[in-house]
């Protein structure tokens with residue numbers, strides 16, 4: 001598979017506070033692992049431009065976007081607090097615009113048949129950002145911006161968004177709540193931040209809460225029993241993945257016990273669905289994953305499966 005790796009140096013400049021788990025080194029850990037495992041040269045490398053106002057407005061309110069632009073601090077000014085764990089420094093807006101722009105670029109590269117699938121190594125992450133507010137380390141909902149782009153520009157009728165981050169993607173659920181073109185499939189630890197997640201609606205929203213301490217077998221069972229039959233029925237024309245790796249057993253942000261082979265397994269399943277229904281089209285975007293070596297190894301296995309390597 002021709003797989004793109006999309007990232008931007010600005011994504012390393014967004015920094016909240018010293019010791020904050022959502023830190024620039026996360027992207028370096030992934031890059032380091034891909035280079036040391038000789039995967040770097042298998043990838044086609046791209047740098048995104050900023051997401052436009054028009055692209056952001058498809059999923060966010062004008063008020064939310066204007067609020068981030070207005071409060072983006074100048075150099076030397078204090079951080080702007082979006083919630084108790086989510087702050088903007090003077091580089092955050094640039095990073096967030098590039099992160100959202102990466103998904104748009106990935107969609108265009110795939111639809112123009114320049115690549116088959118893509119991994120966007122971007123931060124800040126996105127899946128907690130709702131229609132009208134940022135939260136949980138997220139400012140713009142990157143995966144939602146990308147999904148809305150393919151729906152609008154290429155008139156697709158059915159797309160799926162897969163989310164295996166350990167936290168529920170409340171933002172993605174909020175944004176596509178009333179859009180029958182979008183099937184959202186999630187696994188997440190419950191109860192856990194952000195304590196959201198509506199009951200499953202077949203054909204629209206497949207939520208699989210997993211109990212604390214659940215491991216690979218429980219995760220794979222949920223994917224096999226809940227996601228795959230719905231994906232087979234829905235026949236998505238494009239697959240988006242909110243790829244959070246914080247359900248790894250080494251990650252102390254939560255208590256699920258996945259390992260990197262689970263990420264490879266689930267990605268292979270999505271590659272198979274994409275081969276069958278979506279002309280191989282997958283855009284995956286980084287969400288969580290906070291223990292650097294576990295993040296590097298998990299992202300490596302995910303990307304191996306996207307490329308089609310063992």
Ligand SMILES: [Zn+2]
Nearest residue numbers: 165167246288
């Ligand atoms: Zn997370």
